[in-house]
Amino acid sequence: MSKIRPAVWAVTIACAFSYMGIGLVDPILPTISASLHASPGQTELLFTTYLIVTAIVMFFASWVSSRIGRKATLMIGLGIVVAFAALCGLAGNVNVIIGFRGGWGVGNALFVSTALATVLGASAEPRRAIMLYEGALGAGMALGPLVGGLLGGISWRGPFFGTAVLMAIGLIAITIFVPYRPAQGTPRPVSAPFKALGDKRMRLLMLAAVCYNYGYFTLLAYAPFPLHEAADRTGWEFSPIDLGLVFFGWGLLLAGGSVLGAPWLSKHYGVRxxxxxxxxxxxxxxxxxxxxxxxxxxxxxxxxxxxFIGILNTAMTELATLATDLPQDVASSSYSGVRFIGGAIAPTLTGPLSALWGAGGPYWIGAASLVATAGLLWLDHVMTVRRAGRLALHPGV
Incomplete structure (x- = not known):
């Protein structure tokens, strides 16, 4: 097994800090709602705006990195995140925070999409690189709610300032440990990431990724509200730190599933x-x-x-990114953008669904989307087997 380079460690650690930006708002959603007199729908927009902007910009990350180089793209992305995380902490209105979360999403998209391509490009073993990347995601998801809960117990502004500091540390680490390499080859056209959609199999896998991430982000983004309602019904006092500890446990299992569970299960039972x-x-x-x-x-x-989410994240990323011959940065932009689209849809619908069907409504739809994911993966398996059969009969085709 080859040694992991310092550049890979620097990028994966910064990835963990970046993904903290998703989970850190979970424990403070009810607090922000109360402090700024915002509706649950408005506070959910802190997720939705961030994820929608991230998804859109990710499709163009390879266009940027192919012109200015991966390191420069990583540094610009992190710099934008630092600035907008700090601005969120300084804001005094929920609508202003929603706007700043959109700016945060721009930086996150440039960084996260390029980070996956950087880790894949710097590693001799693609599967190990994916495991590290998804492990960093899990670590960030674990630390985000804990930091959000600890600092949110002092003030709802604390988690935003804390994230700005951590992302600045990540920026320094990448500046020091990631070597500068100018952009090489022909710059990618704006349309490059969308070419993945021209491949029938990739379209199917990306649709599966949208459905899966809808179910995944339903649990992540919506869970604080039923938890609070359940606690209120029984007379429990559920503080931001309590919520942070719940999601810290959630994130620990996510990280363990990504780094330990997925490789072991895939090796012994297969990815599918x-x-x-x-x-x-x-x-x-x-x-x-x-x-x-x-x-x-x-x-x-x-x-x-x-x-379960930790194992699924790693296995889904491996299946999708290794299913195409597209360049790493293009495949990374495409897949990363698509997975965040599914994540962005979920928080948007949780408010209307809970109003329509009660506290459990969003979860029922989330469960249905997971069933749809399994169906799409089965369809992909059938198509793959048929294609292999045709190639066996007609090797030249």
Whole structure:
């Protein structure tokens, strides 16, 4: 097994800090809602705006990095995140914070998409690189809620300032450890990431990624509200730190699933069997939290869901990114953009769905989207087997 380069460690650590930006708002959503007199729908826009902007900009990240180089793109992305995270902490109106979260999403998109391509390009073993990247995602998801809960217990502004400091540390690490290499080859056209959609198999896998990430982000973005409602019904006092600890446990299992669970299960049972089993497990989790407003049930099953999500993240990324011959930066832009689209849709719909069908409504739809993911992966398997059969009969085709 080859030694992991310092540049790879620097990028993955910065990735962990970057993904903290998603999870850190979870524990402070109810606090922001109360402090700034914002509706749950407005506070959910802190997720939605960030994710939509991230998804859109990710499709163009390869266009930027092919012109100015990966290191410069990483540094610009991190610099933008530092600036807008600090501005969120200084804001005094929820609508202003929503706008700044959009700016934050621009920096996050440039950084995250380029980071995956950088880690893949700097590693001799693509599967190990994906494991490290998804492990960093899990670590960030674990630390984000904990930092959000700890600092949010002081002020809702604290998590934003804390993230700005951590991202600045990541920026310094990349400045020092990632070697500068000018952009090489022909610059990518703006349309390059969309070429992945021209491949029938990639279209199917990306649609599966949208459905999966919808179910995943339903649990991540919506869970604080049913948890609070369940606690209120039983007379519990659920503070930001309590919520942060719940999502810290969720993130720990996510990180463990990404780094340990996914490689072991994929090696022993195959990527597809691993995906189907974990999709079934996550579907059960969302059905249980949809059906029960018992706070203990909510806490336990939200945390368990993190383990399934960690395994699924790594396995889905491996299946999608290794299914194409496109350049790494183009494939990374395409897949990263698509997965964030699914994540952006979920918080947008949780408000209307909970108003229509009660606290469990969003989870029922999330569970249905996970079932749809399994169906799409089965269809991909059938198409892959048929294609292999045709190639065996007609090797020259």
């Amino acid at each position: 069997h691993t995906l189907v089993a974990c999709l079934a497990g996550l579907t059960v989790v969302e059905i249980v939290v949809a059906a029960s407003l018992n706070p203990v049930v909510q806490i336990v099953f939200v945390i368990i869901g993190g383990g």
